[in-house]
Structure formats: structure tokens, C-alpha cells
Amino acid sequence: MIIRQIIILLIISALLGLLxxxxxxxxxxxxxxxxxxxxxxxxxxPPNAEEGDPSFIALDLAELEFxxxxxxxIDCREFEEFECGTIPGSINIPFDYxxxxxxxxxxxxxxxxxxxxxxxxxxxxxxxxxxxxxxxRNLQAFGYKNVSIFFGGSREWENYGLEFERRQDCGE
Amino acid sequence: xxxxxxxxxxxxxxxxxxxxxxISASFYKIIEPGDFAKSIWFYHIVPGSIINLMAIVLPWxxxxxxxxxxxxxxxxxxxxxxxxxMVVFIIALTxxxxxxxxxxxxxxxxxxxxxGSTLQPFLLDIGLIILTIQLWLSQSRKWMLGKS
Numbered sequence: 001m002i003i004r005q006i007i008i009l010l011i012i013s014a015l016l017g018l019l020x021x022x023x024x025x026x027x028x029x030x031x032x033x034x035x036x037x038x039x040x041x042x043x044x045x046p047p048n049a050e051e052g053d054p055s056f057i058a059l060d061l062a063e064l065e066f067x068x069x070x071x072x073x074i075d076c077r078e079f080e081e082f083e084c085g086t087i088p089g090s091i092n093i094p095f096d097y098x099x100x101x102x103x104x105x106x107x108x109x110x111x112x113x114x115x116x117x118x119x120x121x122x123x124x125x126x127x128x129x130x131x132x133x134x135x136x137r138n139l140q141a142f143g144y145k146n147v148s149i150f151f152g153g154s155r156e157w158e159n160y161g162l163e164f165e166r167r168q169d170c171g172e
Numbered sequence: 173x174x175x176x177x178x179x180x181x182x183x184x185x186x187x188x189x190x191x192x193x194x195i196s197a198s199f200y201k202i203i204e205p206g207d208f209a210k211s212i213w214f215y216h217i218v219p220g221s222i223i224n225l226m227a228i229v230l231p232w233x234x235x236x237x238x239x240x241x242x243x244x245x246x247x248x249x250x251x252x253x254x255x256x257x258m259v260v261f262i263i264a265l266t267x268x269x270x271x272x273x274x275x276x277x278x279x280x281x282x283x284x285x286x287x288g289s290t291l292q293p294f295l296l297d298i299g300l301i302i303l304t305i306q307l308w309l310s311q312s313r314k315w316m317l318g319k320s
Contacts, residue, residue, distance in 0.1 A: 005249035009240065013233035021205060021228045028206045032213075032224035047210050128214045 044127045044151040054122075054136040054147040059160055062087075062121060062150040066162075071119040072111060075154065076131035084170035086154055087123065088163050095124070095131035104142045120147045126155035183312040186303045187241050190254060193300060194238030197280050201231035211278025215264050233257070241307070244316020251307050258301045265294040 021027040032047065043056035057065075065071045066087065073090040075082045082092040093110050111120070120139060122132040136149045150157075158164050176182065201208040209227035212218055218226060233253060240250035265277060269291065277293040 002249055002252070005246045006252060009236055009246060009249055009253055010229075010233065013236045014229045016236070017202075017228040017232040020202065020232075024203075024205075026204055026206060028209060028224050028227065030224055030228070031221055032209060047213050128216070 044156075046127065046130055046133060046151060048130065049133070053133065054140050054149055056151050057121065057148045059150070059152050059156050062123075062152070062157070063160075063162060065119065065121065071121055072114060073150075074111070074120060074122045074132075074135065076122055076124045076135045077129070077154070081125065081154075083167045085158065085164050085166045087157055088165040090123075090165075093135060095135045098135075098138075103138065107139065107142060116143045117145055120144055121150050122147065123150040123153045123157075126153040127151050129153065177306060177309050178311045180312045180314040183307065183310040184315055186307055187244070190300060190303050190307065191238040191242035194234045194241070194254060194257075198231040198234040198238065200280065201227070201278075202235065205231070208278060214278070215268055217264060217267055230257075240318075243318075244313070245318040247313075247316055247318060248308070251304060255301065255304050255308070258297055258304060262294065262297050262301070265297065269294065 018030075021030075043058040043061075045056045049056065066073070066089075073087045075086045075090040075092045076095040077092075078094050078096065079092055082090070082094075086092070091111065093107070099106050114120075120136075122136045122139070124130070124132040132149050132151065132153065136147045139147045154164075205224070205227045208231065209223050212223050212226055213220070234257065237250040237253045237257075240246050241254065261279065268277075279293045279296070
């Protein structure tokens, strides 16, 4: 009896969900296409990536560019997280605290007025955060032509044992 | 103790609290299934192929069970579903906490950004599961449209 009711509740919910999803303008495909984790040499691309976004790069390319130099890594996390550990040489522009007004001037200044052609790579914690994506979109909109997103972020960088810069001991 | 658990008013109050919580939690997810799918994806514990299906069905299960709980229709079945969902949410949040994921839990409002706290919804879920245990144990059947 109770099993039957449990199944009925599930069927009603599934039917309502499928029906509303079919007619809703915000409806989604039944089967999504998601990558689970990065293998190190394939970029992680988040589900909210859109056409025209700056390119996503994998760990191997991020490391290569890091070793080559001539690149500005931007850590988009909060200052405390940045202090606890980041990609060496990165600058910190916490996306969640960007000003609403004069954003372009603020970013130009925060990045030391680098040329609009300069190579820029944004990142945050890892593939569960998307501040790097949003900052990269802003930079691209402001005319920066060579922006990429390292979506694996500081966690993937650290997990692969790459050089990590800790400005303070956060007990990890 | 038994009298407290079976108290009609207490049971009705808990039905309202849990039911309204589930109904309100479902709304935004129903309107924006894409954002909710993203919230699920952030946890990295569900195979990618079923994320969208979960994002479509789960909010409706929350809504249907919340309504059934309040009106006392398929009462015990909806309590079981709510408990199952609570346990699943707690497991997901615990795994996120253990892995140090800084994500928006997607509990009430699907993630626009992934940045958020997982501890607060975790504590809320623990509180709700205590209420649902009372609902399961209570023999009160007052103000119910259904029999079970």
C-alpha cells in the first residue's frame, strides 16, 4: 500500500516536471552534457559556458604558460583565500567585491594598466566556482583580447603538486 | 513523551513548517531548472547524464510532497519521500563540506554563482529531519484529507 503511494507520488512529480519542462521557455534537455572532472590535459568547461566566452584552458596549458612567463594570472577568489595559497605571481581581484561603477577603470588599474593584448588567465578555487568565468567575460567586454579561463583553479593546480605560493599559514 | 509526540497541534505545526519549507524550496528550481542543474553539477556526485532529469523531477517531488504533507494526503508516503530527500541533501552537503567545496547549496535558490556557504543549509537540514522524525512517529491524524 505505502510502496504504491510512494511510486504514485514519484510518477505524479515526474509527469508534472516533464510536462512543465516541455512547455516552459526555461525548459532544459532531458540529458545534459557535463564533464565530471579534469584529466589535467583537457580543459574543464562549466555548464554555464556560452558561445563567445573566453577560451577555457587545461592545467597543462596553464602550467606551460606559467613557465613561459609573459602572462598575468588573476586569482578571483576572496583575499583570505588568495593569501592562503595561490599560483605564484598571481594578482588578486576578488570578483565578488568588484565595484559597480567605473569597473573598467578599476580593472585597468588593478592589473597595472597592462596592454589590452597582454595574455591574461583567470582562475578561482576550482570547477565549483565561476568567478573566473565572470571576470573573464568582463575583461573581454572591456577590450582585453587575450583572456583565458583556467577553470581547474587553484585546487587542481595544487593537487597536481605544482608550485604554490602561500602568503600565510592557514593550517592546511 | 508519547503524548507530546502525538499532540495534534504540534504535529500540524511541524507539517506546516516542513511542508512550507519544501514548497518554497521548489519554486525557483521549477522556474529555472537550468540553474538548478548547475547547482547539482557543482557537487560532482551525480553522473552528468542524469543531472538534468534530476533537476526537472526533484523540485516537483518537493512541491508535491510538501502539499501532500500539509493537507494530509498520502501522508506517510510523503513523509518517507521528504526523509529520503533530506538524507540525500545531507549526504551531498556533507560530501561538499568534507571536500572543502565552496558552493551555493542550491537548496532554495539554484546557483547563479557557485559561491556560498554549505554549513548553514546543512544545519537547517538536520533541524528539518528532526521534525520529520516526529511526523513519522506521531499517531495524530487530525486535519488530514487522506487516511494514511
